[in-house]
Amino acid sequence: AEGKPDEIVSAQNTDFKLLGLIEQIVCATGRRFIGTPWSTFSSYMFRLRHHMKAVGGHYIDTKLYYTILRYSDNESDNEAKLRELWRRMPNWGKEFEEGQQGLHYTPRF
Numbered sequence: 001a002e003g004k005p006d007e008i009v010s011a012q013n014t015d016f017k018l019l020g021l022i023e024q025i026v027c028a029t030g031r032r033f034i035g036t037p038w039s040t041f042s043s044y045m046f047r048l049r050h051h052m053k054a055v056g057g058h059y060i061d062t063k064l065y066y067t068i069l070r071y072s073d074n075e076s077d078n079e080a081k082l083r084e085l086w087r088r089m090p091n092w093g094k095e096f097e098e099g100q101q102g103l104h105y106t107p108r109f
Contacts, residue, residue, distance in 0.1 A: 024044075024045070024048065027045045027048075027049075028045060028048040028049055028051075028052050029052055029057060029060070030060075031059055031060065031061060032061045032065065033045050033046070033049060033061075033065065034065040034066065034067055035064070035065065035066055035067070036066065036067050036068075037066050037068060037085060037089055038089060038090070042066075046062070046064060049062050050062050064082060066082075066085065068085070069081050069082065069085060
């Protein structure tokens, strides 16, 4: 594409229908993603991040982080908070670890 890089990436020059896809790419490839419970977008991001890590995104943290939880340095305390949140969440808003097992991709260039 021609033009200055800041003009090419500008939302003003981007088709409105593509903004959601661009947000997905940014969220899927960031170092860490903090989602919202009961959000299908967040659930999909957690799944997509596992796929991105499997294809070479070794820097991607695939742990579940939610905006409403207060995290501490105590990992077991954080896991207990997450389990309690999951107990209250409907299944459609959850991303299960079993669904990510066996993701081994060979990148093809």
